[in-house]
Amino acid sequence: MEQTFDLQWIDYAIMLIYFVFVLGIGWVLKRYMKDANAFLEAGRSMPAWVAGLAFISTNLGALEVMGMTGSGAKYGMMTTDFYWIGAIPAMIFLAIFMMPFYYGSKARSVPEYLKLRFDEKTRGLNAILFAVMTILASGISMYALAILMEKVLGWDFNLSLILSAAIVLGYTYLGGLSSAIYNEVLQFFIIVIGLFPIVYLSLHEVGGWHGLKESLEPIVTNKGFAADAFTTTWKYSGAAKSNPMGVEWYSIAAGLGFVLSFGYWCTNFLIVQRAMAAESPVAARKTPLIGALPKMFIPFLIIVPGIVALVLMNNPTSGFSITDPVTGQPNYDLTIIMLLKHYLPAGVLGLGLTALLASFMSGMAGNVSAFNTVWTYDIYQSYIRPVTSDKEADSKHYLKVGRLATIFGVLVSIAAAYLAGLFGNIMDFLQTIFSMINAPLFAVIALGMFWKRTTGHAAFIGLLAGFTIALLHHGLTAPMGATTLVKGGWLGIVHVYPVEMAQNFWTAIFAFVTSASLTIGLSLTTKKIKTDEELVGLVYSLTPRSGMNDGKWISRPSTLAWLVGIIAIILTILFW
Amino acid sequence: MLDIRIPIGLLFAVLGVLVLAFGIATNSDPEMYVKSMQININLWSGVFMTLFGAFMLIWVKMTKKAE
Numbered sequence: 336m337e338q339t340f341d342l343q344w345i346d347y348a349i350m351l352i353y354f355v356f357v358l359g360i361g362w363v364l365k366r367y368m369k370d371a372n373a374f375l376e377a378g379r380s381m382p383a384w385v386a387g388l389a390f391i392s393t394n395l396g397a398l399e400v401m402g403m404t405g406s407g408a409k410y411g412m413m414t415t416d417f418y419w420i421g422a423i424p425a426m427i428f429l430a431i432f433m434m435p436f437y438y439g440s441k442a443r444s445v446p447e448y449l450k451l452r453f454d455e456k457t458r459g460l461n462a463i464l465f466a467v468m469t470i471l472a473s474g475i476s477m478y479a480l481a482i483l484m485e486k487v488l489g490w491d492f493n494l495s496l497i498l499s500a501a502i503v504l505g506y507t508y509l510g511g512l513s514s515a516i517y518n519e520v521l522q523f524f525i526i527v528i529g530l531f532p533i534v535y536l537s538l539h540e541v542g543g544w545h546g547l548k549e550s551l552e553p554i555v556t557n558k559g560f561a562a563d564a565f566t567t568t569w570k571y572s573g574a575a576k577s578n579p580m581g582v583e584w585y586s587i588a589a590g591l592g593f594v595l596s597f598g599y600w601c602t603n604f605l606i607v608q609r610a611m612a613a614e615s616p617v618a619a620r621k622t623p624l625i626g627a628l629p630k631m632f633i634p635f636l637i638i639v640p641g642i643v644a645l646v647l648m649n650n651p652t653s654g655f656s657i658t659d660p661v662t663g664q665p666n667y668d669l670t671i672i673m674l675l676k677h678y679l680p681a682g683v684l685g686l687g688l689t690a691l692l693a694s695f696m697s698g699m700a701g702n703v704s705a706f707n708t709v710w711t712y713d714i715y716q717s718y719i720r721p722v723t724s725d726k727e728a729d730s731k732h733y734l735k736v737g738r739l740a741t742i743f744g745v746l747v748s749i750a751a752a753y754l755a756g757l758f759g760n761i762m763d764f765l766q767t768i769f770s771m772i773n774a775p776l777f778a779v780i781a782l783g784m785f786w787k788r789t790t791g792h793a794a795f796i797g798l799l800a801g802f803t804i805a806l807l808h809h810g811l812t813a814p815m816g817a818t819t820l821v822k823g824g825w826l827g828i829v830h831v832y833p834v835e836m837a838q839n840f841w842t843a844i845f846a847f848v849t850s851a852s853l854t855i856g857l858s859l860t861t862k863k864i865k866t867d868e869e870l871v872g873l874v875y876s877l878t879p880r881s882g883m884n885d886g887k888w889i890s891r892p893s894t895l896a897w898l899v900g901i902i903a904i905i906l907t908i909l910f911w
Numbered sequence: 912m913l914d915i916r917i918p919i920g921l922l923f924a925v926l927g928v929l930v931l932a933f934g935i936a937t938n939s940d941p942e943m944y945v946k947s948m949q950i951n952i953n954l955w956s957g958v959f960m961t962l963f964g965a966f967m968l969i970w971v972k973m974t975k976k977a978e
Binding site: 345348349352353356359360363364367380385513517520521524525528531532535536539540677678679680681682683686 | 912913915918919921922923925926929930933934937943944945946947948950952953956959960963
């Protein structure tokens with residue numbers, strides 16, 4: 336691998352202009368940040384399309400862009416399982432069935448919904464785990480980006496880390512959630528427009544989709560798969576061995592399509608916060624659906640170029656390589672940036688790098704703005720300084736706390752990024768562990784929303800037990816050929832999965848089933864403390880459903896949901 | 912509050928004109944577009960971004976008029 340590449344003045348100019356705009360938005364919004372509500376909740380004022388694009392942009396962080404392009408090279412079109420089955424059904428479910436309660440309950444965060452629906456201890460558990468997980472995730476993605484910039488652009492690790500963190504801090508400190516959301520919309524367009532040239536050029540080189548299929552045939556057969564295994568999704572999912580991902584259709588459907596995706600999209604406050612900032616109940620329901628429209632097509636932006644990268648890697652004359660000079664192994668995280676390097680001349684190259692920086696910033700700002708809200712409302716206001724009778728002074732006080740939490744969050748993220756550099760394995764491990772929180776959380780929230788009998792004690796125990804089972808499952812199983820205990824088996828190995836992905840799917844499935852069945856069982860045996868009157872607006876059967884689907888039929892949430900669902904099905908069939 | 916379409920429109924208009932001008936200036940440079948298979952990708956990106964930026968700004972103008 337040729338080490339670094341030189342950038343010209345124009346590339347730097349593009350990045351600089353982008354930074355000026357990002358900070359400028361924060362600066363302009365600063366004067367609207369008069370109280371905690373404006374700063375932490377964007378005053379519930381966002382139009383649906385703005386909230387919707389921010390919703391999807393937060394999800395389109397640097398780890399997503401790097402990871403999915405790499406997965407394209409590794410697994411081919413099967414990677415789209417993370418989108419068409421692994422995101423769209425959950426996004427529709429969130430929009431249609433869950434948003435009315437998240438939004439209508441007036442909860443300011445997901446932990447606060449748990450407090451309103453169940454009790455204080457369930458909220459506390461979720462709030463603390465979420466706060467830690469968010470900061471950790473932010474630090475890990477900062478590390479990933481800075482190390483990439485160092486390896487490929489030769490930028491100083493410390494400088495790119497501190498500089499990008501400072502910019503994110505700048506605009507989130509100035510304009511709070513509004514600024515994060517506005518910038519996410521801007522970043523969404525930058526990411527799409529900045530990465531589009533590699534989609535066009537890479538497909539042009541291999542002769543379009545048809546040419547790509549032909550070029551893949553010898554490579555894929557050589558790997559021991561059917562010739563079209565990298566350009567199809569479900570066709571070879573009948574047996575784990577015959578598809579590149581190494582998982583069967585039922586693991587994908589249950590693990591990814593249900594437990595993992597519903598856990599992520601329907602309970603992660605980072606995501607839900609964008610919809611909570613929408614201007615009306617209808618806009619809040621539309622937010623995930625508007626986000627789902629571009630989400631379905633993101634595979635063509637990042638996965639397809641990744642598949643072309645596989646062709647390039649196998650063509651010695653292309654000069655394209657993602658081999659790590661130190662280990663001699665392919666480093667799939669490098670795929671996206673090596674594609675930028677391979678195809679883009681000065682000018683659009685600066686644009687492509689700006690897109691990568693934008694994806695990083697949207698992810699990190701999402702983490703920081705979710706962290707400061709949970710910290711201020713669910714931890715500080717609940718346990719450290721409760722509200723007083725003086726509303727005005729309170730609002731000023733919590734605004735200050737929210738601002739300080741923003742600075743604190745960024746500083747701890749930076750520390751986490753350095754820890755990730757020092758103890759990479761431990762951070763990987765922690766990330767795996769925290770990814771296990773969502774599956775039981777979904778079980779508990781869904782039961783709480785749709786079954787009025789669910790009690791607080793049952794929810795709390797269900798959450799804890801689901802998490803414990805996830806840990807045990809991870810500790811007792813390992814993926815084939817695992818060399819470190821980070822991948823599992825740290826309690827002894829009872830079962831070996833063919834691939835890590837299968838292990839992750841089953842960890843989530845076990846956690847979900849345990850949590851759901853315990854919560855149901857305990858709800859039936861513990862006393863229902865909250866009365867039906869207290870649960871209005873929080874539970875499906877007790878909430879009047881008016882004003883949730885207003886508007887002309889064409890712009891109703893339900894119409895949009897059908898549209899999204901049908902497009903996802905068509906795409907699935909086209910690339911079956 | 913600030914209309915987000917304004918900064919989006921301005922950003923892409925500025926970047927579009929910049930990249931378009933760069934594309935025109937480098938059009939006759941044979942070395943420049945070897946990577947992109949002799950496609951002047953700056954020209955095309957520049958045109959597209961300028962149009963997109965202009966579209967956003969016109970959209971804002973039109974909704975302002977309607978009000």
